[in-house]
Amino acid sequence: MHTKPNKALQTFPNPAPHRDYQIHMEIPEFTCLCPKTGQPDFATLMLDYIADKSCVELKSLKLYIWSFRDEGHFHEDVTNRILDDLVKATRPRFMRLTARFNVRGGIFTNVVTEHRKKGWKPAPKVELAEFSPQSNTRG
Amino acid sequence: MHTKPNKALQTFPNPAPHRDYQIHMEIPEFTCLCPKTGQPDFATLMLDYIADKSCVELKSLKLYIWSFRDEGHFHEDVTNRILDDLVKATRPRFMRLTARFNVRGGIFTNVVTEHRKKGWKPAPKVELAEFSPQSNTRG
Amino acid sequence: MHTKPNKALQTFPNPAPHRDYQIHMEIPEFTCLCPKTGQPDFATLMLDYIADKSCVELKSLKLYIWSFRDEGHFHEDVTNRILDDLVKATRPRFMRLTARFNVRGGIFTNVVTEHRKKGWKPAPKVELAEFSPQSNTRG
Amino acid sequence: MHTKPNKALQTFPNPAPHRDYQIHMEIPEFTCLCPKTGQPDFATLMLDYIADKSCVELKSLKLYIWSFRDEGHFHEDVTNRILDDLVKATRPRFMRLTARFNVRGGIFTNVVTEHRKKGWKPAPKVELAEFSPQSNTRG
Amino acid sequence: MHTKPNKALQTFPNPAPHRDYQIHMEIPEFTCLCPKTGQPDFATLMLDYIADKSCVELKSLKLYIWSFRDEGHFHEDVTNRILDDLVKATRPRFMRLTARFNVRGGIFTNVVTEHRKKGWKPAPKVELAEFSPQSNTRG
Amino acid sequence: MHTKPNKALQTFPNPAPHRDYQIHMEIPEFTCLCPKTGQPDFATLMLDYIADKSCVELKSLKLYIWSFRDEGHFHEDVTNRILDDLVKATRPRFMRLTARFNVRGGIFTNVVTEHRKKGWKPAPKVELAEFSPQSNTRG
Amino acid sequence: MHTKPNKALQTFPNPAPHRDYQIHMEIPEFTCLCPKTGQPDFATLMLDYIADKSCVELKSLKLYIWSFRDEGHFHEDVTNRILDDLVKATRPRFMRLTARFNVRGGIFTNVVTEHRKKGWKPAPKVELAEFSPQSNTRG
Amino acid sequence: MHTKPNKALQTFPNPAPHRDYQIHMEIPEFTCLCPKTGQPDFATLMLDYIADKSCVELKSLKLYIWSFRDEGHFHEDVTNRILDDLVKATRPRFMRLTARFNVRGGIFTNVVTEHRKKGWKPAPKVELAEFSPQSNTRG
Amino acid sequence: MHTKPNKALQTFPNPAPHRDYQIHMEIPEFTCLCPKTGQPDFATLMLDYIADKSCVELKSLKLYIWSFRDEGHFHEDVTNRILDDLVKATRPRFMRLTARFNVRGGIFTNVVTEHRKKGWKPAPKVELAEFSPQSNTRG
Amino acid sequence: MHTKPNKALQTFPNPAPHRDYQIHMEIPEFTCLCPKTGQPDFATLMLDYIADKSCVELKSLKLYIWSFRDEGHFHEDVTNRILDDLVKATRPRFMRLTARFNVRGGIFTNVVTEHRKKGWKPAPKVELAEFSPQSNTRG
Ligand SMILES: [Ca+2]
Ligand SMILES: [Ca+2]
Ligand SMILES: [Ca+2]
Ligand SMILES: [Ca+2]
Ligand SMILES: [Ca+2]
Ligand SMILES: [Ca+2]
Ligand SMILES: [Ca+2]
Ligand SMILES: [Ca+2]
Ligand SMILES: [Ca+2]
Ligand SMILES: [Ca+2]
Numbered sequence A, B, C, D, E, F, G, H, I, J: 001m002h003t004k005p006n007k008a009l010q011t012f013p014n015p016a017p018h019r020d021y022q023i024h025m026e027i028p029e030f031t032c033l034c035p036k037t038g039q040p041d042f043a044t045l046m047l048d049y050i051a052d053k054s055c056v057e058l059k060s061l062k063l064y065i066w067s068f069r070d071e072g073h074f075h076e077d078v079t080n081r082i083l084d085d086l087v088k089a090t091r092p093r094f095m096r097l098t099a100r101f102n103v104r105g106g107i108f109t110n111v112v113t114e115h116r117k118k119g120w121k122p123a124p125k126v127e128l129a130e131f132s133p134q135s136n137t138r139g
């Protein structure tokens, strides 16, 4: 039986609500239609959030992303709309969505938008030395 | 019928004016002439802005960029001039323009310039862990 | 007015039929549906061919690729089918199609298939030193 | 309900048996145990084959790979054994298996092994210009 | 004789307790099971900490990581649990754990979580110019 | 005083005509116009040749490339035309021209074309181990 | 007629003195002599500055860099000396010079030095999402 | 005559003591022995410092690094010890040492440690746009 | 108890002697001394072989490599000598050894040497499309 | 005492004259002058050879390369001239020299030239699977 695209985002309880910790998701298969020309648009979405009581469920997120396949949306608009839906479903302490769209007319467009829960403040960041991924353990 | 280069930048209303969100555009096909030698110069432009009431329209931006093809400009000057035009057209809360010029005389030159709307202040940035693009999902 | 997906490939006369020369096209926005699950599949197509009397027209190729968006196809099958359609439209001396599909179930699949015109033989290749792209001329 | 690891490889009929075409699969999540120390070993497998009557089914391949998780095997041995199983299941015209194992004792080991059907000969390869993946279409 | 997976983390005395200094470990061979499907999950763990009286012993860390091989855990949960275990064993001044999980359903998930000892404050960071690894000294 | 674009290619005598040796040039700043839309097209040209009596002079090559800036040409046609001009000017033993055009309509196009002097045969190539550029001698 | 190395740096008036904007130059062909051994040293210089009334002229900068070709200098000394000369010529609001020297004795040395005009303060930086160069528009 | 390893670090007077400037050294050929197993360990050392009256002399640094070749040391310990020796020899305003050790038991370990002279404060950093090395000037 | 360096190479029976298959090993921690200056030299060794009756045992190979740590050898000589030892121990059908030495005097040296068993002939290679590692499955 | 540039190349006896084996050297610090403009040119040289009775001595090669620092040479000419000198000094079975020159006038030039000893024939190459450098053993 076929699964189907679905705008309803499922959540599950945050397993570590006593902490501010970051969940990062990368969604490389977003596609919708251009409302002006009707032609397909493609983007990679980067989602970062600090959950409060709920986390977004992975499989429902996949079906949600799929639900845009036959819809027409402008770049700036659809990015803010997806953020709004994710915020409504999970009520996070913090959420940032980055959309990297495929080149059109020789120009690349990315949109970055975020939501902060009222009254929430991030702990001051502990700055450590950072290293690019180094664990090349295979041949 | 041929389209033509055009200095007039078109805009459309910002779809999410209630938020400060970032629009990033990369324009790799900028070319103008060197005012000293008459020879072609090439650059990649990186545009970042936080819109207020207007966003720059993609197609008019392409024609605007094209309009420099037969004009002579110095690196430092043309970068500031393009910023000025974009600011006049969109009146953004914030705008940064980065121009990476092709090597000349064995030396690489980049110019970075920006505009801030009076009285506008960025929200303090929430510092998250960052990851280089990882969604390698194709073979 | 909206353009539409279209299975009919257009061609134009080969401008240099006196030579065997290679045309390489990279089509990163191929998507169709999985016939088993109904879910979207994504691939990058690489097309290489040596034209005989006809070349494939770029815009019709784009609409042709788009026409698979709502169809269900297996990886091995759709790659051979696209090759068949391109061969029928252009009757090339040689054509190779490479499809790099997105990861599914943790496994990456690529398919490479080709057509050779009867009696056609490639000239023996002149082996030169090769250099990875080096013309980094911008900052 | 849980799926389970399974040594039985499933196949489906080759959709284009009239052609020699290449199927390439990359399987980055192979793990088994070291028969000497009992500790986990990790490898990435690269499978290339030219099918005859049958292709290996993707999901059963995943379960087959999983079936090695609790077994002890030496690098050189397990690579040849997996090739043998795949050959028995699909009877391909040609098959090559490359296993890139994770570093052990500061040394990286790869094993490459292949099977050729009796009497089968590859068509002489048409050498084209090759390009590293260039379809960078997103921002 | 075979070694065995072991949840008990060993420690040794911090050789430089008079200083706040950073220990960074990268653990690319983490695998556990998905509690929903029973199938293997894979991740790379990045551990950064500032030791107080104890450092985690390398070999016991390896056996501890191995101990998850046959256990079922959700991504968000297991990352916080490993942090908890490491904190309990070493009582560090600061610890950050980053887990980069393999793609599932076309989506990449990373989790970043940290612990700060009560009353501990990092010295303000001295910001230096940073250079990507440059010591390419071999051919 | 301004230099000007110029279709006339200058040459100088081959300093080592007793040998077949390879000259490789990379020309990243080619631009012309699309004959259908009038809009600018961009390409990187790779030129490889084995000179006979003449080598192409670098500065005249630059002016020659510049001369296409205001002309309309199709991809397949202009690549073959430039090859023809270079062959006419230098009468080489062998010449290969590769044009990598910028993305248009989401599709990347490269064209590779070559000329062989009648009766000329390359010496059989001595196959050596190859190494990617390794002389990283700076910090 | 030959040009000659020249220690005299030329300047031109800053075209946008009403703004603090950044000029970045990369100079990969610096060479001088080691004062101890007399042997050639090589470095890449990175120059970043915020001009006040004057900008450094590109061609004179090239001749200035060339002027070190026959001089003996230690790494730490020559970097500070070039900064001093550039500051004297352009009187910038801010200037940073980074010298990345080639490996000597198996050790890589970089030197970073800077000048700040008295009383000048940088505007607080607006922190935006950053993206590595993405405008891959050619094949 | 053979040179010899030598624990005595030589210094020379800082040529620009009126400034805080950064000296960065990368030392990729550090090797010592594991005190537990006696087997060789390998690391790359990154040294960053702001000199006060003295700079470390390059050749003596090389001999000092060599002096660890036959000594047994733990990762966390040897990194702090080298920092101590360098601080004692040069009495810098600031010094940071980063040691990136080779993988052992499938785990990568880096150690970062630093020294700050009492009373010394870094000038607030001027944040500029940063560019990855771009001066690709060779073919 | 400490293990020790050891020139005696151990072998084990080839588990698939009925096939010509390739074993590739990468040994990045080779170090010996320069016979002229007494200073340490470093190299990465790449070993490729087609076993006949015996394979080289991984742990003894590690101890063998270690045995060069206190010996003086020229680059060209030591590479041929290691090949000779490996051939004597394993009597392979084919063996190739590549040594990539660290830069000395600003020059990088690699040495590639091989042994072929008398009368052995490789099967003609089946040329397939090759893909650079694509299984990026983690975030 | 200062060393000096020197056109006289020193050699030493080939330690393995019974074999055809490859010596590869990469020389990234070649610089000479442009005979037309007098300005410095830069190149990376790649030298590959199969020695007969003599190998080129590393230190004399460095001084030889240095000897071009004050001489004027065209790209095509100097590459062939260096090959001639190296052939005269070492009388190799085979030698290939590749010179990658820095960009001039926006164009990159490489020259590849080679010498074959009369009557010498390379053994047919054994084609193995190749792997890009994988021994990432450090953090
Ligand atoms: Ca940082
Ligand atoms: Ca990919
Ligand atoms: Ca090749
Ligand atoms: Ca560039
Ligand atoms: Ca090839
Ligand atoms: Ca992209
Ligand atoms: Ca290297
Ligand atoms: Ca090859
Ligand atoms: Ca470098
Ligand atoms: Ca940042």
Ligand SMILES: [Ca+2]
Pocket: D134, G136, G137, G138, G139
């Ligand atoms: Ca490109």
Ligand SMILES: [Ca+2]
Pocket: H130
């Ligand atoms: Ca930064």
Ligand SMILES: [Ca+2]
Pocket: C134, H136, H137, H138, H139
């Ligand atoms: Ca280069």
Ligand SMILES: [Ca+2]
Pocket: I130
């Ligand atoms: Ca190949």
Ligand SMILES: [Ca+2]
Pocket: I135, I136, I137, I138, I139
């Ligand atoms: Ca990965």
Ligand SMILES: [Ca+2]
Pocket: A134, J135, J136, J137, J138, J139
């Ligand atoms: Ca490494």
